[in-house]
Amino acid sequence: MSQVDTSHDAHHGDHDHHGPAPGLMRWITTTNHKDIGTLYLWFSLIMFFIGGGMALIIRAELWAPGIQIVDPMFFNSMTTMHALVMIFGVVMPAFVGLANWMIPMMLGAPDMALPRLNNWSFWIMPFAFTILLSTLFMDSGGPAGGWTMYPPLVLQMGDSFAFVVFAIHFMGISSVMGSINIVATIFNMRAPGMTLMQMPMFVWTWLITAFLLIATIPVFAGAVTMLLTDRFFETSFFSAAGGGDPVMYQHIFWFFGHPEVYILILPAFGIISHIIPTFSRKPLFGYDSMVYATASIAFLSFIVWAHHMFTTGMPLAAELFFMFSTMMISVPTGVKVFNWVSTMWRGSMTFETPMLFAIGFVVMFTIGGLSGLMLAITPADIQYHDTYFVVAHFHYVLVPGAIYSLMAACYFWIPKWTGNMYDEKLGKMHFWISTIFVNVLFFPMHFVGLAGMPRRIPDYSLQFADWNMIATIGAFGFGFSQLMFVYIIFKCIKGGEKATGEVWEGARGLEWTVASPAPYHTFEESPTITPNTVTR
Amino acid sequence: MRFGIIRWMLLGLAAAVLPSVALADWGALNMTEGVTDISRRVYGLHMAIFYICCVIGALVFGVMFYSILKHRKSKGAVAADFHESTTVEIVWTVVPLIILIAMAIPAARVLIKMEDFSDSEMSIKVTGYQWRWQYEYLDEGISFYSQLHPDHNAARQKGSDIDLSQFDNYLKEVDKPLVVPVGKKIRFLHTSADVIHSWWVPALSVKKDANPGFINENWAKIDEPGIYRGKCTELCGRDHGFMPVVVHAVPQEEYDQWVAEQQELMAANATQGERQWTKEELVAQGEKVYGANCMGCHQAEGQGIPGMFPSIAGSAIATGDIETHVQTVLMGVADTPMAAYGSTLSDIDLAAVITYQRNAFGNDLGDTVQPYQMKSLRQGLLQTNADIDQFNLTQGVN
Numbered sequence: 003m004s005q006v007d008t009s010h011d012a013h014h015g016d017h018d019h020h021g022p023a024p025g026l027m028r029w030i031t032t033t034n035h036k037d038i039g040t041l042y043l044w045f046s047l048i049m050f051f052i053g054g055g056m057a058l059i060i061r062a063e064l065w066a067p068g069i070q071i072v073d074p075m076f077f078n079s080m081t082t083m084h085a086l087v088m089i090f091g092v093v094m095p096a097f098v099g100l101a102n103w104m105i106p107m108m109l110g111a112p113d114m115a116l117p118r119l120n121n122w123s124f125w126i127m128p129f130a131f132t133i134l135l136s137t138l139f140m141d142s143g144g145p146a147g148g149w150t151m152y153p154p155l156v157l158q159m160g161d162s163f164a165f166v167v168f169a170i171h172f173m174g175i176s177s178v179m180g181s182i183n184i185v186a187t188i189f190n191m192r193a194p195g196m197t198l199m200q201m202p203m204f205v206w207t208w209l210i211t212a213f214l215l216i217a218t219i220p221v222f223a224g225a226v227t228m229l230l231t232d233r234f235f236e237t238s239f240f241s242a243a244g245g246g247d248p249v250m251y252q253h254i255f256w257f258f259g260h261p262e263v264y265i266l267i268l269p270a271f272g273i274i275s276h277i278i279p280t281f282s283r284k285p286l287f288g289y290d291s292m293v294y295a296t297a298s299i300a301f302l303s304f305i306v307w308a309h310h311m312f313t314t315g316m317p318l319a320a321e322l323f324f325m326f327s328t329m330m331i332s333v334p335t336g337v338k339v340f341n342w343v344s345t346m347w348r349g350s351m352t353f354e355t356p357m358l359f360a361i362g363f364v365v366m367f368t369i370g371g372l373s374g375l376m377l378a379i380t381p382a383d384i385q386y387h388d389t390y391f392v393v394a395h396f397h398y399v400l401v402p403g404a405i406y407s408l409m410a411a412c413y414f415w416i417p418k419w420t421g422n423m424y425d426e427k428l429g430k431m432h433f434w435i436s437t438i439f440v441n442v443l444f445f446p447m448h449f450v451g452l453a454g455m456p457r458r459i460p461d462y463s464l465q466f467a468d469w470n471m472i473a474t475i476g477a478f479g480f481g482f483s484q485l486m487f488v489y490i491i492f493k494c495i496k497g498g499e500k501a502t503g504e505v506w507e508g509a510r511g512l513e514w515t516v517a518s519p520a521p522y523h524t525f526e527e528s529p530t531i532t533p534n535t536v537t538r
Numbered sequence: 539m540r541f542g543i544i545r546w547m548l549l550g551l552a553a554a555v556l557p558s559v560a561l562a563d564w565g566a567l568n569m570t571e572g573v574t575d576i577s578r579r580v581y582g583l584h585m586a587i588f589y590i591c592c593v594i595g596a597l598v599f600g601v602m603f604y605s606i607l608k609h610r611k612s613k614g615a616v617a618a619d620f621h622e623s624t625t626v627e628i629v630w631t632v633v634p635l636i637i638l639i640a641m642a643i644p645a646a647r648v649l650i651k652m653e654d655f656s657d658s659e660m661s662i663k664v665t666g667y668q669w670r671w672q673y674e675y676l677d678e679g680i681s682f683y684s685q686l687h688p689d690h691n692a693a694r695q696k697g698s699d700i701d702l703s704q705f706d707n708y709l710k711e712v713d714k715p716l717v718v719p720v721g722k723k724i725r726f727l728h729t730s731a732d733v734i735h736s737w738w739v740p741a742l743s744v745k746k747d748a749n750p751g752f753i754n755e756n757w758a759k760i761d762e763p764g765i766y767r768g769k770c771t772e773l774c775g776r777d778h779g780f781m782p783v784v785v786h787a788v789p790q791e792e793y794d795q796w797v798a799e800q801q802e803l804m805a806a807n808a809t810q811g812e813r814q815w816t817k818e819e820l821v822a823q824g825e826k827v828y829g830a831n832c833m834g835c836h837q838a839e840g841q842g843i844p845g846m847f848p849s850i851a852g853s854a855i856a857t858g859d860i861e862t863h864v865q866t867v868l869m870g871v872a873d874t875p876m877a878a879y880g881s882t883l884s885d886i887d888l889a890a891v892i893t894y895q896r897n898a899f900g901n902d903l904g905d906t907v908q909p910y911q912m913k914s915l916r917q918g919l920l921q922t923n924a925d926i927d928q929f930n931l932t933q934g935v936n
Contacts, residue, residue, distance in 0.1 A: 152772075
């Protein structure tokens with residue numbers, strides 16, 4: 003579309019003497035942001051099926067009352083591992099993968115600021131998860147105290163606990179290095195003339211996310227290290243017998259844990275803020291307010307942590323403070339949803355697969371957000387806390403929320419990555435089947451939760467039997483329909499209708515000014531910023 | 539393609555709705571209103587915020603779907619070019635803020651009421667154990683344990699062929715319920731002997747974590763006599779799903795009568811602890827105690843679960859020196875799920891279960907431990923382990 007692009011490409015083709023190295027070593031030694039982005043995305047796709055398999059074991063056991071398939075201890079391992087894998091192994095690496103692929107191209111930068119660090123950030127991950135998953139095969143079993151790892155329960159775990167802590171330290175190092183890289187890239191590598199308030203929303207949301215990660219991951223590392231010393235080195239941080247306090251762990255954990263929730267959703271907000279304007283053929287409504295809302299959410303995320311702890315016996319004043327601050331978060335989140343709807347308003351919409359997933363995101367994330375508002379009401383939260391209502395809430399914001407944004411992003415950018423269009427018909431089918439099953443899976447959980455079914459239990463009273471059976475049908479439907487996604491990706495990589503550089507009719511932004519597939523090296527020379535190349 | 543989408547939507551709707559209609563238990567959809575003033579206020583808040591959310595959802599989705607239907611390219615819609623308005627941004631920041639303040643005020647009122655523990659008329663200490671509850675009536679001197687009913691416990695074991703539909707309240711029945719009077723402000727004191735538990739009775743809108751080493755307060759004033767059931771809601775290990783709470787709320791006279799009975803029963807138990815028991819008596823009693831306390835981990839045949847829970851059949855401890863065996867049961871094993879039973883079981887039950895373990899699963903030592911011997915064994919352990927965990931050794935239960 004812009005002149006910058008063609009001249010750049012011609013120049014590029016002339017003397018490109020450093021394409022990818024051949025063979026396996028390409029992937030091990032690569033410092034190319036696109037290769038590393040690809041590695042992250044494949045890694046998270048593989049982990050998605052591992053974590054999903056664990057979810058299916060959970061749902062299979064919950065198919066009917068009684069214990070049929072697994073021991074309760076293994077069931078607890080599955081709920082714990084499912085969460086750890088999905089959070090740290092799927093959603094976070096997938097967003098980092100997208101950041102690697104897209105942020106340099108969106109900024110008009112040739113690569114990430116710290117390419118060798120980038121290689122490290124990725125290659126730590128497979129080792130971290132091998133260690134974490136290997137605990138399932140150790141004598142003392144995998145972690146079974148929930149992903150939140152509350153002491154003293156988690157301290158009852160056998161020696162394999164040390165491996166879990168080690169794996170978490172690894173993941174943390176990887177995340178912090180990745181975040182530092184992203185911050186350095188955004189601050190130093192923008193094309194000349196691109197101001198902060200001209201950056202694409204995905205870049206903005208990732209910038210803020212990276213700061214959240216840098217601020218909170220060390221806190222989490224500290225918390226698990228204290229667990230480690232309590233377990234193996236006779237300290238008493240969390241044991242009253244030695245002057246400690248088990249609830250202190252929860253404060254430390256959730257000081258990390260709540261910003262972590264926004265780490266899992268802010269980049270999703272960014273993605274949706276690209277897709278809705280593209281397919282509405284209209285600029286994003288309220289760009290400035292979107293940036294301010296994202297920053298407000300990030301700030302508020304640091305002062306709401308104890309809403310996870312309303313039943314721990316906090317003083318009244320603390321309960322009131324955390325109730326009010328939590329309710330406040332719905333204001334900037336609401337602003338974002340209103341802006342998306344206003345972007346659609348009087349647009350000229352088409353409904354290709356990325357748009358379908360984006361609309362699915364807005365609807366179902368809003369449902370999860372509204373149940374979040376209900377959970378903020380402390381007296382009612384006393385009843386909701388640790389029931390399936392909470393499970394329904396966070397799965398609505400994470401599955402048809404974060405995961406849908408990832409699906410949308412893949413469909414949106416895969417023509418740019420592969421040079422081929424994906425199969426639109428199959429993509430739409432994938433969306434509709436997923437959307438039906440994801441609701442069959444998670445919506446009934448609201449009901450059983452309100453009716454009194456606690457979470458993290460392998461067996462339940464007969465009154466909950468029907469809805470659990472329905473949820474399990476949904477789980478298997480949703481799980482297996484994701485195989486379609488894999489098929490569509492492979493099909494797209496192998497071939498298909500050739501994509502243009504612009505790919506989508508309403509696309510704006512520098513990434514659409516380069517050819518599809520994007521050359522191995524892009525923007526070796528800085529592009530000129532024109533109003534047309536800026537997303538806002 | 540549009541027809542294709544509509545076809546898929548209809549199919550999806552049918553797939554989602556049909557099994558739901560056919561299978562669903564429509565009674566189990568919403569929060570209980572409960573039987574206390576607080577629980578009714580909580581229910582009121584829950585419904586109010588639910589309706590607010592419904593209205594917000596309807597408005598947002600209404601505008602969105604109108605736009606999706608009308609402003610589509612296939613209908614010839616041409617994109618407008620507006621993309622910001624400070625006025626609307628302010629409006630949709632301020633209006634939600636006002637709604638939130640309107641909601642926060644009543645919520646804060648209820649919360650302040652919930653946290654007002656003053657003027658309670660009786661106190662019950664509730665201690666969580668893996669995996670049962672101990673109830674101590676602080677004024678009446680009554681103390682007992684309450685755990686999943688043995689019939690339910692048998693039915694929930696993996697591979698049991700017991701038909702669950704015979705139970706009216708599967709997993710919500712205990713061997714000995716908490717009995718409380720109606721119309722009295724009851725203060726609950728929550729703590730734990732091992733990991734964190736959480737004592738929840740939905741009908742009373744009472745849920746509070748039991749933190750080891752700390753005491754949390756809570757209260758309820760029940761309006762109507764009845765049986766109210768709840769669960770542990772904080773993951774507390776393998777059998778977290780199997781530690782129900784059952785509260786019998788009865789009129790005051792009935793409650794007084796129950797208190798008198800309990801006090802008599804405890805006095806009778808005290809004399810039982812003084813006499814000589816036969817080995818058969820001890821083994822018979824021990825089998826019951828084992829089933830309720832040990833079987834969850836060490837399994838029905840004492841075989842344990844390799845790698846997780848050690849076996850008792852042929853184990854060095856259960857076939858070895860009696861002092862070591864008693865010490866292990868009394869004081870537990872640090873950093874493992876093996877609890878210190880010295881503080882949770884009576885001398886009779888301790889003597890019985892130790893005798894049982896030494897004479898079952900192929901262990902045939904033939905020796906016995908008498909209930910009255912437990913007292914001196916506790917003393918002996920106290921002297922040799924003066925520095926450790928005196929609590930578990932001295933806190934016997936009658």
